[in-house]
Amino acid sequence: MIQTQNPATGVVERHFIPLTPDQVLGALDRADAAQRIHKTTSLAQRGACLTRMASLLIAQRDHYAALITREMGKPLSQAKAEVEKCATACTYYATHGEALLAPRRESHAVIQYDPLGLILGVMPWNFPFWQVIRCAAPVLMAGNGFLLKHASNVPQCALALQDLFAAADFIPNLFQTLLVEKDRVATIIADDRVRGATLTGSEGAGASLARLAGAALKPTVLELGGSDPFIIMPSADLDNAAEAAVQARMMNTGQSCIAAKRFLIHHDVYDGVVQRILAHVDALTIGDPLDARYDLGPLATQGIRAGLAQDVKDTLAAGAKALRMGGPMDGLGFFYTPTVLADIPPDAPAARKELFGPVVSLYRVTTQQDALALANSTPYGLGASVWTQDPVEKKAFADGLEAGSITINGVVRSDPALPFGGMKASGYGRELGSEGIRTFTNMKTLRGLS
Ligand code: NAP
DSSP, X not given: OEEEXXXXXXXXXXXXXXXXXXXXXXXXXXXXXXXXXXXXXXXXXXHHHHHHHHHXXXXXXXXXXXXXXXXXXXXXXXXXXXXXXXXXXXXXXXXXXXXXXXXXXXXXEEEEEEEOSEEEEEOOSSSTTHHHHHHHHHHHHTXXXXXXXXXXXXXXXXXXXXXXXXXXXXXXXXXXXXXXXXXXXXXXXXXXXXXXXXXXXXXXXXXXXXXXXHHTTOOEEEEOOOOEEEEEOTTSOHHHHHHHHHHXXXXXXXXXXXXXXXXXXXXXXXXXXXXXXXXXXXXXXXXXXXXXXXXXOOOSOHHHHHHHHHHHHHHHHTTOEEEEOOEEOSSXXXXXXXXXXXXXXXXXXXXXXXXXXXXXXXXXXXXXXXXXXXXXXXXXXXXXXXXXXXXXXXXXXHHHOOSSEEEESSOOOOOTTSOBOOOGGGEESOBSHHHHHHHTEEEEEEESOO
16 A cells, blocks of 8 residues: 555545556666666766755755655654755765766776666665665766665655656656555566665565565665664763663654664663663653654554554563553554663563664673673674773774674764665665765776776
């Protein structure tokens, strides 16, 4: 079902009919024709389009932010920040794309970065603009075309993005939104003109896409879930760490891949840190995401809320303790009040799975080695945040943590200039930075040119 269901009210506001197979083929024909022209344009021309995109995003920030909030429920101020971050990424690639893709001399050869063709992006709803822009901007800068299969609950964001790329003067039809359901992804990947695919989403979706692309020998990037550790050692600034912990967990109402999800606190400071965390959690407000008074909005769908409630119930049944017992709120919409869990057994869902919502999972650790082992004990490896002033501990965590991105004394964030991605069940490949823009290129080795 492709539809806008406002998570704050539960009301289905718009419904969309998926494209027919013939309509998808027509879209691929047009995208392919557009990409053949686009790949002959200069990097300066492509950069100019990205610069226009950045201006359009800023000029229409409030409009796009309202659309994001209406479709997936994040607080409006966070939706505005998301749109601004998209503009930053466009500007980054407009400014640096030419240098990042410049042919380079190595030994007796020249290495040149040629486009591949059409790239399919299968994207999630939690950052409905940012996830798309962060992969599509470099993909287009590198001379490819982009086909977007967005999550079924954010179709108006998906269509707005298509209009935005057109308004920025990219070749018409180079970026196309395909309003299709997930079972249509197989035929799109199998099409010869599609030369690669990137998916941001759950492990199941990633594994399915990787199987399909592997069968067709096409490269993939997978940006999947995470259960990021947030480690607090005795030398940390405990006030800052506790405040940052709650921010990191509650951003986007807890629905972020790189949200800190497990809090590993050294036993010497455990009680004090937990008191601070509880005070910050108790101060959170929840309500209408369009109203600036509230820190948390609803969860994006009824299914996500039901899944989270079940995981919390099963974690408690396994023996965990609730220091704060939240849950689904009565009334309209998909609101879920914050929950804090402690004494979580190793096999409970909170310890093994990614909990996508405002649930804080607390763990007591006794040594640095203990913290490292627990941090690495999930199937995931996306981000990690470590709070310590001790240089030996900093190095030990930096070397030992199994994660794509580690931040010491700060919250894990993505940055257009830095590679972003995970390991283990969090996926493979990198977006952003120089790695991101070269991912979907043919690195052509040229000998004997001159
Ligand atoms: P999801 O159910 O996997 O959906 C993501 C996208 O994949 C949607 O477009 C979905 O389409 C599509 N999809 C689902 N199953 C598919 C399949 N078998 N074949 C092809 N496409 C399929 O994930 P979600 O619940 O929307 O998003 C939350 C997940 O994304 C979390 O695990 C989160 O951590 C992860 N995430 C990761 C990152 C990162 O950068 N690592 C960033 C953000 C989110 P439909 O909507 O039509 O089902």
